Amino acid sequence: MLTRLPSLNGLRAFECAARHLSFTRAAEELNVTQTSISHQIRRLEDELGVRLFMRLKDGLALTEEGNAYFPGVRSAFMELRHSTERLLEANNQSVLTISTLVSVASKWLLPRLPSFREAFPEIDVRISASTELVDFRKGGIDAAIRYGNGNWPGLRADWLMADEIFPVCSPSLLTGPDPIRTPADLARHTLLHVSGQTADDWSAWLNAASQPPLPAKGPRLTFDLAMMAVQSAIDGQGVCIGRSTYVEDDLRAGRLVAPFDLRLKSDSGFYFVTPHENAGSKKIVAFRQWLSQVVRVV
Secondary structure, three states: OOOOOOOHHHHHHHHHHHHHOOHHHHHHHHOOOHHHHHHHHHHHHHHHOOOOEEEEOOEEEEOHHHHHHHHHHHHHHHHHHHHHHHHHHHHOOOEEEEEEOHHHHHHHHHHHHHHHHHHOOOOEEEEEEOOOOOOHHHOOOOEEEEEEOOOOOOEEEEEEEEEEEEEEEOOHHHHOOOOOOOHHHHHHOOEEEEOHHHOOHHHHHHHHOOOOOOOOOOOEEEEOOHHHHHHHHHOOOOEEEEEHHHHHHHHHHOOOEOOOOOOEEEEEEEEEEEEHHHOOOHHHHHHHHHHHHHHHHO
16 A cells, blocks of 8 residues: 555646546646656556556546546645635735625725725725625635624634614605604605514514514515615615614715614624634734724724
8 A cells, every 4th residue: 555645746647637638738737748748647557556547549538446536636636726825815915805795895894995095005905795604714815894793613703893773764754745753653654674684673673662563564675785775765765774884874974864863782793803824914904903993983
């Protein structure tokens, strides 16, 4: 039995030739001669004691042993490539890729980002907006702004801010033909909902306001993204159950109003999340410190 790995050059030649089923194309990809590829694979076959390829008149085919060997070798080289990409990306202090929710990116982060770029012009910030939690192991993402309770094993989570939950609407709904003056008036207006993690916000607020629960039937619009519900409220299409992170800028600008004083504190909040091994890199430290200053101002 082998006590060491076979030749890595031979394995690389095998992986490439097996992927293309061609010595010629493998030679082109690896920038060597076809003869070199043939010799490397022959030496690998001799080292392993098995034939990996059948050299046919009309082409190349994997033997039964080669076909069984190929998936593991290909997976190993793919992992090496991904690990190298992650290493180079982590060491690239000029590029910072942040993952966050679409609504957080559009309604909170992007309007504030110019101040970071002004303070750190040498850092190229890239925003990856998604409704899915990022998997740092797959590479490409340096840090994330996540919503939750801060318990993500293996990751450093720095507290940023909590949300307050309350209804918001266009100023026109306060002075229209059916003005909103008390929580009971909401029953006559379209309620704008956001599905997913915040789907129960309306029920929680109405309960706190001593109002009847949401009827099974009634005027309502439901959106996948909070930013869509907020924009619908700005357009006067109904009353949105807002979260402070998404609506404070629109409230300050007068595009929205909060018709009631009652605000609920959310049990969860937003965190700046990074893998422990990258948490101390200069670009991540710079962004973390900038975020902490921004949330204090807010």
